[in-house]
Amino acid sequence: MSGKVAGTLLHLAPGFGNAFANLHNARKAQSGVVNVMGDHASYHLRHESPLKGDTVGISKAISHWTRVSDDAGQVAGDGAAAVTAARGLNGQVATLILPANTAWEAAGATAVAAPPAALRRPSPAMIEAAARALTQPGAALMVDGRALYTDLSDLAAKVAKKTGAVLMAPFFAARTRRGAGSVRLQRLAYEVDLNIGILADKTCLVLLGAARPTAFFAYPGKPSLPEAAGAHVIELCSIDMDCEWTLRALAEAVEAEAVTLAPQDHVPLALPPLPTGPLTLEAVGQTIAALMPEDCVMVNEAITSAMPIAVATATARPHDMLVAAMGGAIGAGMPVATGAAVASPGRKVLALVGDGSAMYTLQSLWTMARERLDVTVVIFANHVYRILHGELAAVGASAGRNVARMFDMVEPKLDWVALAQGHGVAGAHCATTAEFNTAFARAMAEPGPNLIAVEC
Amino acid sequence: MSGKVAGTLLHLAPGFGNAFANLHNARKAQSGVVNVMGDHASYHLRHESPLKGDTVGISKAISHWTRVSDDAGQVAGDGAAAVTAARGLNGQVATLILPANTAWEAAGATAVAAPPAALRRPSPAMIEAAARALTQPGAALMVDGRALYTDLSDLAAKVAKKTGAVLMAPFFAARTRRGAGSVRLQRLAYEVDLNIGILADKTCLVLLGAARPTAFFAYPGKPSLPEAAGAHVIELCSIDMDCEWTLRALAEAVEAEAVTLAPQDHVPLALPPLPTGPLTLEAVGQTIAALMPEDCVMVNEAITSAMPIAVATATARPHDMLVAAMGGAIGAGMPVATGAAVASPGRKVLALVGDGSAMYTLQSLWTMARERLDVTVVIFANHVYRILHGELAAVGASAGRNVARMFDMVEPKLDWVALAQGHGVAGAHCATTAEFNTAFARAMAEPGPNLIAVEC
Numbered sequence: 001m002s003g004k005v006a007g008t009l010l011h012l013a014p015g016f017g018n019a020f021a022n023l024h025n026a027r028k029a030q031s032g033v034v035n036v037m038g039d040h041a042s043y044h045l046r047h048e049s050p051l052k053g054d055t056v057g058i059s060k061a062i063s064h065w066t067r068v069s070d071d072a073g074q075v076a077g078d079g080a081a082a083v084t085a086a087r088g089l090n091g092q093v094a095t096l097i098l099p100a101n102t103a104w105e106a107a108g109a110t111a112v113a114a115p116p117a118a119l120r121r122p123s124p125a126m127i128e129a130a131a132r133a134l135t136q137p138g139a140a141l142m143v144d145g146r147a148l149y150t151d152l153s154d155l156a157a158k159v160a161k162k163t164g165a166v167l168m169a170p171f172f173a174a175r176t177r178r179g180a181g182s183v184r185l186q187r188l189a190y191e192v193d194l195n196i197g198i199l200a201d202k203t204c205l206v207l208l209g210a211a212r213p214t215a216f217f218a219y220p221g222k223p224s225l226p227e228a229a230g231a232h233v234i235e236l237c238s239i240d241m242d243c244e245w246t247l248r249a250l251a252e253a254v255e256a257e258a259v260t261l262a263p264q265d266h267v268p269l270a271l272p273p274l275p276t277g278p279l280t281l282e283a284v285g286q287t288i289a290a291l292m293p294e295d296c297v298m299v300n301e302a303i304t305s306a307m308p309i310a311v312a313t314a315t316a317r318p319h320d321m322l323v324a325a326m327g328g329a330i331g332a333g334m335p336v337a338t339g340a341a342v343a344s345p346g347r348k349v350l351a352l353v354g355d356g357s358a359m360y361t362l363q364s365l366w367t368m369a370r371e372r373l374d375v376t377v378v379i380f381a382n383h384v385y386r387i388l389h390g391e392l393a394a395v396g397a398s399a400g401r402n403v404a405r406m407f408d409m410v411e412p413k414l415d416w417v418a419l420a421q422g423h424g425v426a427g428a429h430c431a432t433t434a435e436f437n438t439a440f441a442r443a444m445a446e447p448g449p450n451l452i453a454v455e456c
Numbered sequence: 457m458s459g460k461v462a463g464t465l466l467h468l469a470p471g472f473g474n475a476f477a478n479l480h481n482a483r484k485a486q487s488g489v490v491n492v493m494g495d496h497a498s499y500h501l502r503h504e505s506p507l508k509g510d511t512v513g514i515s516k517a518i519s520h521w522t523r524v525s526d527d528a529g530q531v532a533g534d535g536a537a538a539v540t541a542a543r544g545l546n547g548q549v550a551t552l553i554l555p556a557n558t559a560w561e562a563a564g565a566t567a568v569a570a571p572p573a574a575l576r577r578p579s580p581a582m583i584e585a586a587a588r589a590l591t592q593p594g595a596a597l598m599v600d601g602r603a604l605y606t607d608l609s610d611l612a613a614k615v616a617k618k619t620g621a622v623l624m625a626p627f628f629a630a631r632t633r634r635g636a637g638s639v640r641l642q643r644l645a646y647e648v649d650l651n652i653g654i655l656a657d658k659t660c661l662v663l664l665g666a667a668r669p670t671a672f673f674a675y676p677g678k679p680s681l682p683e684a685a686g687a688h689v690i691e692l693c694s695i696d697m698d699c700e701w702t703l704r705a706l707a708e709a710v711e712a713e714a715v716t717l718a719p720q721d722h723v724p725l726a727l728p729p730l731p732t733g734p735l736t737l738e739a740v741g742q743t744i745a746a747l748m749p750e751d752c753v754m755v756n757e758a759i760t761s762a763m764p765i766a767v768a769t770a771t772a773r774p775h776d777m778l779v780a781a782m783g784g785a786i787g788a789g790m791p792v793a794t795g796a797a798v799a800s801p802g803r804k805v806l807a808l809v810g811d812g813s814a815m816y817t818l819q820s821l822w823t824m825a826r827e828r829l830d831v832t833v834v835i836f837a838n839h840v841y842r843i844l845h846g847e848l849a850a851v852g853a854s855a856g857r858n859v860a861r862m863f864d865m866v867e868p869k870l871d872w873v874a875l876a877q878g879h880g881v882a883g884a885h886c887a888t889t890a891e892f893n894t895a896f897a898r899a900m901a902e903p904g905p906n907l908i909a910v911e912c
Contacts (some may be wrong), residue, residue: 049671062510415879418877
């Protein structure tokens with residue numbers, strides 16, 4: 001949210017292991033992160049102490065950049081190099097391993113991080129080829145990164161309007177500007193079958209800062225790539241290249257800068273009334289859409305409950321949506337909401353989290369209470385890892401008694417109000433639409449962390 | 457507890473990451489474990505899907521044995537090889553990586569795990585040298601593994617009695633038989649300064665299945681090895697060798713089999729009265745010692761609160777003590793208690809856990825409720841990661857305002873009764889000795905999971 005490199009302080013190998021899943025998500029989100037991993041004093045590593053572990057091995061399994069700084073005099077320079085690495089290639093995970101003795105031996109001079117190396121750019125010929133391709137029938141321009149949440153999105157919309165291409169975005173996009181005033185774009189879905197349908201009429205796909213659409217998993221008899229057969233896929237600018245320069249060059253090539261966007265090129269403001277009737281996901285989405293304040297940060301890890309919320313909030317007040325589990329590792333929702341709130345003072349953060357996901361990292365609630373973060377957590381308490389039923393069906397299997405027991409969260413059901421209270425966060429449980437309308441309105445009106453569990 | 461290899465089923469890289477810290481503890485405890493780590497279908501790995509990660513890299517950072525089984529026809533044989541590896545060298549971590557397509561392609565014939573390779577044994581000359589050394593003044597025999605919780609402990613005691621050596625055990629021993637009827641032995645401490653004192657008069661140390669005593673961390677001006685200067689350390693039998701054969705050979709060499717142990721060679725039964733007065737750690741220890749049933753399994757992750765409990769229960773009814781964080785990675789207490797309860801039907805499991813440790817893995821409470829496990833969790837709610845203050849002091853530093861804030865768990869305090877209730881476990885909070893006497897007596901009398909938080 002701040003555009004700055006994040007920092008973590010982690011213990012040697014197993015401590016780093018506790019962070020591994022969310023570093024995987026950070027890596028896939030192109031979040032620049034510097035991890036400082038402690039290690040034993042270098043002279044202690046020849047002995048078999050309990051905590052000794054493969055610090056370099058686990059770091060290399062997830063970090064783009066790993067360095068052991070085993071001389072206190074070099075720590076400043078190595079730290080600066082870590083920051084440079086984290087800022088490089090549009091955001092990387094950099095891990096600096098510091099043996100304990102570097103903390104008590106004499107440090108060297110301070111160091112300042114050098115700017116990262118210039119990003120690669122496509123050739124003029126590539127730009128021209130992409131520009132021509134976008135004017136063909138059935139062309140689409142898929143963008144990601146800053147083109148989804150900065151002024152660059154207007155420029156991308158102009159390119160699409162000028163060329164007649166469809167403007168598209170991936171499903172797994174770390175940050176997207178949504179709601180009133182955002183540009184219209186077609187977003188891919190999670191399910192490969194839906195994406196096959198969405199891409200069926202796209203004879204040419206120009207990728208600008210976006211990865212090639214890929215099925216989340218392989219499934220028997222289904223393709224790994226959902227693109228149409230024979231589609232021309234132009235990987236104009238990979239995610240680690242200079243996306244902004246490329247978009248501007250492409251806009252110049254198609255003479256898009258002079259295009260004027262019309263009102264219908266942007267999403268209008270259209271707020272639903274507060275719902276009545278049964279507490280369904282659609283009703284929850286309507287309440288959220290009606291009440292969420294302008295410029296809030298919506299962190300989305302609702303998994304199987306997410307789609308009705310996304311539909312309902314498409315025309316809500318302008319907001320940013322963050323996909324927490326960018327690497328598909330569930331459990332990032334509340335941690336990402338925590339980080340977003342720290343980085344965005346004055347903005348309401350709304351974390352939409354499935355109950356299965358929330359159980360990975362419910363300790364985040366205490367951090368929210370401790371730091372008095374303005375986060376409202378909505379837990380979708382369907383008492384099941386429902387996504388697993390979907391994935392099992394997608395491979396052509398179904399859950400028997402034992403599998404269902406491994407997927408569900410009943411006997412006993414979790415009491416989310418008690419779990420919130422235990423961590424020092426006020427909680428409410430809603431079984432009716434009226435209860436949710438009241439609880440959510442109060443949460444939007446009052447600052448500070450709170451949790452609302454919806455039973456639907 | 458069962459002596460059998462354990463099994464886990466983990467998702468690809470980040471899912472395995474979530475297990476990393478406790479696999480580190482399992483590795484250091486020499487627990488035989490087979491991990492089955494799923495991966496994408498082999499033909500899907502050429503594409504950049506969100507969950508794609510370095511499965512082999514993270515596995516090799518913690519596993520003794522890693523294999524990718526990328527042909528469904530070979531999975532049975534590879535699975536059998538994993539079991540063999542996990543059973544080898546007195547217990548290893550073996551990880552079998554299964555691409556998803558091996559689940560829906562045709563399997564091959566079933567396979568049976570071959571016995572692991574024979575364990576290495578010391579030479580007759582080594583046995584003789586160790587036997588001679590043990591008869592010298594200041595000699596000690598340090599044992600670990602099965603010699604701490606089976607009949608082999610009597611044999612080790614006979615060797616010590618016959619030679620005049622002191623019988624010793626490491627601080628980090630996975631399982632130890634304690635209480636009435638167990639053999640007397642001198643256990644090392646956690647702190648390097650205490651171990652320097654304990655080992656000061658040991659001129660010769662014979663290690664039989666035990667690792668060389670090593671400081672948990674390095675500290676400025678303190679040695680990594682706490683042994684006395686000039687001490688003769690004989691590594692007779694390393695932890696991955698044939699410890700039982702070696703002990704029997706050593707006993708034969710010193711003619712210890714005919715030794716008769718006297719009553720004073722074993723720990724007597726001496727139960728304290730139920731305490732009165734303020735709720736101190738000593739009082740909690742007395743209550744536990746007075747009421748814990750025969751043959752219970754005590755899982756110890758009380759960290760800085762552990763010592764008074766260990767002292768009080770030394771002469772309690774016979775029990776097994778498991779050190780959860782064998783690799784020093786905190787958060788293993790409730791998971792180990794869960795596993796011990798599954799593996800030991802009919803035995804009461806008592807988990808002694810610091811509040812800081814418990815927060816790593818409090819989700820275990822739900823599993824205890826789900827599986828109706830007979831576990832009593834005692835949380836030592838001192839509201840601080842007190843061990844960190846101790847470690848900071850040991851390197852000669854002290855906590856300022858910001859450090860103290862990172863170490864403590866106040867503002868807000870955790871409500872353990874609510875946290876337990878949220879997971880479906882009955883909880884009690886005790887601020888007085890009388891309350892703890894009542895709550896603990898009830899927990900010992902009734903089966904099923906429950907949690908007692910003590911404020912001391």
